[in-house]
Amino acid sequence: MQIRDLPYSDPGDPDVRSGPRFLxxxxxxxxxxxxxxxxxxxxxxxxxxxxxxxxxxxVQAVIDRSGSRLAWAGGLIAVLGVLIALGDTxxxxxxxxxxxxxxxxxxxxxxxxxxxxxxxLTRRVAAGEVVAVSTGDVEKIGWFxxxxxRFAAAAAALVLICAGLILYLPSLGILVTLAMPLLALxxxxxxxxxTRRADxxxxxxxxxxxxxxxxxxxxxxxxxxxxxxxxxxxxxxASQEVRKAAVRSARMWSLISAIQVLLPGVLLISLVVYGxxxxxxxxxxxxxxxxxxxxxxxLLFPLRHFEEIAMAYxxxxxxxxxxxxxxxxxxxxxxxxxxxxxxxxxxxxxTGLMAPSGLFTAVVxxxxxxxGRLAERLGGHAHExxxxxxxxxxxxxxxxxxxxxxxxxxxxxxxxxxxxxxxDGITTERRPPSVLLGGVPLDELPLDSARTAVLVQDKDxxxxxGTLRELLDVPxxxxxxxxxxxxxxxxxxxxxxxxxxxxxTDGDPMTTRITERGRSLSGGQRQRLALARSLVTDPEVLxxxxxxxxxxxxxxxxxxxxxxxxxxxxxxxxxxxxxxxLDLADRVVLVHGGTVVAVGAHRxxxxxxxRYRAVVTRETDDETTVPAAQGTLRTIEEIEERA
Numbered sequence: 001m002q003i004r005d006l007p008y009s010d011p012g013d014p015d016v017r018s019g020p021r022f023l024x025x026x027x028x029x030x031x032x033x034x035x036x037x038x039x040x041x042x043x044x045x046x047x048x049x050x051x052x053x054x055x056x057x058x059v060q061a062v063i064d065r066s067g068s069r070l071a072w073a074g075g076l077i078a079v080l081g082v083l084i085a086l087g088d089t090x091x092x093x094x095x096x097x098x099x100x101x102x103x104x105x106x107x108x109x110x111x112x113x114x115x116x117x118x119x120x121l122t123r124r125v126a127a128g129e130v131v132a133v134s135t136g137d138v139e140k141i142g143w144f145x146x147x148x149x150r151f152a153a154a155a156a157a158l159v160l161i162c163a164g165l166i167l168y169l170p171s172l173g174i175l176v177t178l179a180m181p182l183l184a185l186x187x188x189x190x191x192x193x194x195t196r197r198a199d200x201x202x203x204x205x206x207x208x209x210x211x212x213x214x215x216x217x218x219x220x221x222x223x224x225x226x227x228x229x230x231x232x233x234x235x236x237x238a239s240q241e242v243r244k245a246a247v248r249s250a251r252m253w254s255l256i257s258a259i260q261v262l263l264p265g266v267l268l269i270s271l272v273v274y275g276x277x278x279x280x281x282x283x284x285x286x287x288x289x290x291x292x293x294x295x296x297x298x299l300l301f302p303l304r305h306f307e308e309i310a311m312a313y314x315x316x317x318x319x320x321x322x323x324x325x326x327x328x329x330x331x332x333x334x335x336x337x338x339x340x341x342x343x344x345x346x347x348x349x350x351t352g353l354m355a356p357s358g359l360f361t362a363v364v365x366x367x368x369x370x371x372g373r374l375a376e377r378l379g380g381h382a383h384e385x386x387x388x389x390x391x392x393x394x395x396x397x398x399x400x401x402x403x404x405x406x407x408x409x410x411x412x413x414x415x416x417x418x419x420x421x422x423x424d425g426i427t428t429e430r431r432p433p434s435v436l437l438g439g440v441p442l443d444e445l446p447l448d449s450a451r452t453a454v455l456v457q458d459k460d461x462x463x464x465x466g467t468l469r470e471l472l473d474v475p476x477x478x479x480x481x482x483x484x485x486x487x488x489x490x491x492x493x494x495x496x497x498x499x500x501x502x503x504x505t506d507g508d509p510m511t512t513r514i515t516e517r518g519r520s521l522s523g524g525q526r527q528r529l530a531l532a533r534s535l536v537t538d539p540e541v542l543x544x545x546x547x548x549x550x551x552x553x554x555x556x557x558x559x560x561x562x563x564x565x566x567x568x569x570x571x572x573x574x575x576x577x578x579x580x581x582l583d584l585a586d587r588v589v590l591v592h593g594g595t596v597v598a599v600g601a602h603r604x605x606x607x608x609x610x611r612y613r614a615v616v617t618r619e620t621d622d623e624t625t626v627p628a629a630q631g632t633l634r635t636i637e638e639i640e641e642r643a
Contacts, residue, residue: 002097003097003100003101006100006101007104007108008104008105011105011108011109012105014324016324016327017324018321019317019318019320019323019324020320022327023144023145023313023316023317023320026102026105026106026145027145027148029105030101030105033097033098033149034098034145034148034149034152037091037094037095037150037153038149038152038153038156040087040090040091040153041087041152041153041157042153042156042157043083043086043087044084044088045156045302046160047080047084047087048080048084048157049160049161049164049295049298050076050080051077051080051084052291052292052294052295053168053295054073054076054080055073055291056287056288056290056291057069057073057076058073058077059286060285060287061073063286063287091150091153094149095146095147095149098145098149099143099145100142102141102142102145103138103139103141103142106138106141106323107138109323110134110138110323110326110327113326113327113329114130116330117329121329125325125326129206129210129322129325130326131209131213132205132209132210132322133319133322133323136205136319137323138319138323140315140316140319141316141319141320141323143312143315144309144313144315146312147305147308148312150305150308151305151306151309153305154301154302154303154304154305155302155305155306157302158184158299158302161295161299161302162177162180163177164295165177165295168291168292169284169291169292171278171283171284172271172274172278172289173292175270176271176292176296179267180303182263183260183263183303184306186259186260186263187259187307187310190255190256191256194249194252194253194256194314195317197248197249197252198249198314198315198318199317199318200245200249201242201246201248201249202315202319204241204245205242205245206322207238208239208241208242211231211234256310257307260304260307264300264303268293268296268297271292271296275289275292275293342437342438342439342445343357343437343438343540344437345436345437345438345571346378346435346436346437346541346571346573347435347436348374348377348436349433349435350377350432350433351591351594351596352595352596353589353591353596354596355378355541355571355573356571356586356587357438358569358571359572359587360567360572360574360584360586360587361572361574361585361586361587361589362573362574362575362576362581362582362587362588362589362602363574363575363576363589364575364576364582364588364589364590364591364612365575365577365592366611366614366615368459368546370594371545371546371575371591372458372459372545372575374575374591375456375543375545375573375575376456376458377435378435378456378541378543378573379451379454379455379456380434380435380443380450437453437454442454452475452540453539453540453541454539454540454541454543455534455537455539455541455542455543456543456545457531457534457543457544457547459545459549461526461527461534462517462530463521463526463529463530464516464517465513465514465515465516465517466514467510467511467512467513467514468495468498468509468511469482471514472486472532472533474537475537476536477537477538477539478538479538480535480536480537480538481536482510482532485532485533485535485536486532487562488532488535488559488562488565488566489528489529489531489532489535489559489562490551490555490558490559491525491528491529491532493525494509494521494528495509497525498512498514501520522550523550524550524552527548527549527550528551528559531544531547531559531563535563535567538570540570541572542567542570542571543574543575544563544572544574544576545575546576547559547576547581548576548578548580548581549576556578556580556581560580560581560584561584564584564585577615579616579617582602583602583603587599587600587601588601588602588605590605590609590615597611598611602616
């Protein structure tokens, strides 16, 4: 493939069993490019190998005072010079093409995997590692693919030249041939140590990159709490550790380079001494000595490619391992049995949460983490972290995502905690039952249909860089315009600030660029733009996790009214604890301990349920009391014991 043909229509199905297998798969999928590079490399190396005989032939012609042979030698050297230039140029071109196309293939594979996993990717792999794989690691993997063909050409040329020297002058050719394996393999004992040091350097660099990424992403918060210097100090220490590891790695590679200079020098000195002795005794001619010496000198050039391939493999192996770690992640979706997305009530059989069709349902959870897990579960995301990877971490992830009330799970799903059942002494893992939409499990829907039917906006949505128009250009039903969504999300002040931010857009906020992750905006502005993007999509069911947590009370009331008005007749579930939003909901559900414990209107629950009032009003247990009919007071704990 040529660079102009990129991107690939299909980057293929990679071998992700291990890093080396992935590198082999890459090379095999670029076999045509590798063969081209190998052919030009052989032409280059063999043309170089032809120079010593030509020079020796010219020297001997001068000694014999033969003008015709000298002219032939000069013409041969000129032809070889043209072939060397052509071979070197085309070798470089094809090798770089192999590098770029290999890097492009890996980047397409990573992009495809990112699109497949969605937000689940950063829950399984650290964001810094994803950045390292998609940037520096891709370059190192491409380097190995590029160096592979040059190494193959150098190794083939080495064998051909040694065979030619043995046939041309056995007395010196055998000496050179015996020395070549020693020169090529002398550094092998040092490679494992050099590789370990390089791996350690890369590991520390990855951690430093991850720390830097996290620090930059949270810089606004760090400045607000005065933790900026603390995190900068951590990054300085991590950076110094990377520097020390890099110096230790460089020392080992410099030792390898020194050995590859010392041993060839010893060979050349020995060759000159022994050859001069043979020439003095008249056993060989001076031209033959010059030929063999020149050939041995040029053999040092192919030997350099042995060092290069060792370094390329050392650097690319951990990079390939990290790439495989990302590419091996996958979803485990059950076979689809439903053609189209259904409509109706949204029901979670694990918690008992019911969101009636066409109503605005607010869900109150005392634990924000529990609310986030339940929101993901309603969208069909909850069990993906564990089941999708197919490794030992799956059970741990599934346990983290499971409801905390194990007794309730046992009643629904089987013995003990409802997730493990024993058959003939063999313990098997069970998934919790899927969320139902209109009576149909989300697991049984095609992935695209499930994502179209139920959209989940988490509490920390991401804004991609681009213009506001591009941000709102998402797959949608077409029933909600961008203007209506921005109005419902109360984005008027955001539009004003965007219009003032760029003179080049002539004051049109829709064409103003938003920086990566919306870092140029405040937290409340980012949250409202993300809400507008979700409203434009207009799914059958919209699940919002704390959609107004970063705005003031006045704006929060208007945003809540805007959501309810725009989503009239559509199912909306909002996880919140703000009285302003809860008061506008058609029904409010209280989830405690992983199960639904109360359902009703906001004001009704505020009067009758102490747990609900404790969460919504932020009262402590000692402050929360209610008068009984006889005038006595009962605390929250007493009410719970009676329940």
